[in-house]
Amino acid sequence: MSGYPQYPPQGHSPQPPYGQPPQHPQGSPYPPQQQGYGPPPPQGQYGAPPPQGYPPPGQYPGSPAPGYPPQQQQYPPPQQYGQPPPGQYGAPPPQQYGQPPAGQYGAPPQQYGAPPPQPYGQQYPPQGPPGAYGAPPPGQYGQPAYGAQAPYAVPTPPTFGYAPSQLPQVPSDAEVTAIEKAMKGFGTNEKELIRVLSKPDPAKMNSIRLQYSAKYKKDLVTEIRKEVSGYFEQGLVALVWGPLTHDANMLYSAMKGLGTKETVLDDVLLCRSNADIKAIKAEYQTLFHRTLEADLRGDLSGATEQMYMMVVAATRNEDSVPVIPQEIDRDIAELQRSLGSTVNKDPVQFCHILTNRNDNQLRAIAQGYHKKYQKTLDSMIKSRFSGHMEDALCLIIARSLDRAASDAAQLEATMAGMGTKDKLLIDRVVRIHWNRQYMNQVEAAFQAKYKKTLINRIKGETRGDQERLLVACVE
Structure with missing residues (x-):
């Protein structure tokens, strides 16, 4: 992806102990968030979705934040700490071919990247978009060749939680104290751990983890593993890691030992933005001192190996590249x-x-x-x-x-049939829960398809602290 600096490895602090999350310094050389441009084309044309069903949600993770000209944005917005930046994690992508008309499905017009009204006569950059009347054919006169990344493509920003610049330190003394109290002495207050750890967004969770270590001189993940076990432990650890470190650890576990858990590779890597793929690769190398590409080649072969080499090459068309x-x-x-x-x-x-x-x-x-x-x-x-x-x-x-409907189907797949795929269910719920708005979309899609609520479905398949943790993440 042109225009995007390599992420990081030089921005990382010294490598942490094996298997523990890295400490991201402030001021990482991640690029400022940029936004796309261009008015939406007429609706109801090539690639428009059928009227029924859900509006295609924005790419999750890593939706673009459209609008022209590009603007810089700080994470999170001052007026609403804890919310992901506009255009991320399930927010609708720019209205192009294949998008529902503005104002439908409950979304107000000009929301999430509807470009500002353009004055009469104002057009695209010189010569118009590729394929427009009067524009040179693709591949001629300096225009990109077929299938190539357009030179005017605005990089899709990383998903909230995948860049150190998105994780400012915020006061977390109350949460840190509550966590230590829940684990101190004889026994563990599991309900308190669920209450505190199931709700923070990636920036808040990063602050809790770092401030706990600074205050008590202990690693929070290590302490949790001493106190609880089983699937409940795995769920709490996934939350404390945050989305990026959780992804890297899932990939490592999927390729560790005999056999490969290809479903986990699919969950983490397919349809991700170039920025997210680069962040995941850098985190993987920081944690495990080996490249993700090398481990994929060692576990896969043939066309499957080649497919994943294409995926981790991070050459996917940016979300700002139009449908031609x-x-x-x-x-x-x-x-x-x-x-x-x-x-x-x-x-x-x-x-x-x-x-x-x-x-x-x-x-x-x-x-x-x-x-x-x-x-x-x-x-x-x-x-x-x-x-x-x-x-x-x-x-x-x-x-x-339809990303939300796809995730709803994947959640059902972990609970359908004989037995429950508990670890996969935990990982999928935790990945979705980082964005509350997107979780609501998945819940609605689940209920529409399976005629029951996601929470009731989880309650019917799980028990005890594991059930309470998953329900808290969905609520």
């Missing part, structure tokens, strides 16, 4: 060609397209493919691929079409 119908048509034709048959398909090219397009482009591709061939792209993937590759490619399509 001519390029969508070429992508659809190339996907159809690369599908071939079960014996002569081209999985590498197929994966290249799906891993390098942004959500709006993928949504337009899926809808255009269905319109042209009268078959869903998802069904064609299932007919040509199997195993982990099938699951990964279908998840990319599902997340681009």
Whole structure:
């Protein structure tokens, strides 16, 4: 991704003990948040979603914060500490092809990146957007070649909690004291730990962890592991780590020992912004003193390995890159060609397209493919691929079409059938809970699809402190 400095490793403090979260210094060289530009195209065109269903939520994590010209923004906004920056974590992406009209689905017009009204005659940057009337064809006269990252693309900012600049120190004395009191002496007050640790946002949790260490000269994760055990311990530790360190530890655990938990790799890495992928790679190397790419190559092979190398290369189109119908048509034709048959398909090219397009482009591709061939792209993937590759490619399509509905389905998958996948359920609930607004979207999608509330579903599958912790994260 051009224009984005490497994240960090030089911005990290000396490496912490093995397996413990790094201490992020203030003033990390992370780029200021920038915002996209350009008015939304007419609604109801190429790639627009069907009227029914949920409005496609913003990319989560890592939604863009549109608006032109680019503006700098501090985290969190002074007037509402604890809320993620506008345009992040499930906020709607810029209104492009494939977006619902402003004001529908309960969202007020001009919200989350609807660009300010433009004076008569004011247009895009010189020569207009690629594909516009009078603009040179892509790949000519200095315009980007087909599939290349546009030079005017504004980098999608990192998800809240994935950059040190988003984690200012805030007073957390009351929480720190309550945590120590809950673990001091004989026995543990589990309900108090749940009350204190289930609600902070990433910046607040980072402050609690650092201030606990400074006040009591002890590591909070180590102390929690001494006091509790089992899935309850794993849930509390995931919360204390914060989203970035939790992601890195999940990846390491998924590849540690015999076998690979491919589902965890999918959960953490697919459809992430370039900024998030770079942050995760840097954190992984800081914690485990090895590169994420090397560990993926050691655990995967063939087309699956190549697909993940594309993902962690962080070359996905930024969310500000528009949907251009001519390029969508070429992508659809190339996907159809690369599908071939079960014996002569081209999985590498197929994966290249799906891993390098942004959500709006993928949504337009899926809808255009269905319109042209009268078959869903998802069904064609299932007919040509199997195993982990099938699951990964279908998840990319599902997340681009409706992220909240996709996450709701993943939560149900951890509880459906015989037995509950407790660790996977904990990890998925914790990942979603960092943004309360997005959690509400997932709850609504879950109830609409399964005709029961997410909380009641969790209560029916879990017990004790684990149940109380998960319910507290969802509420």
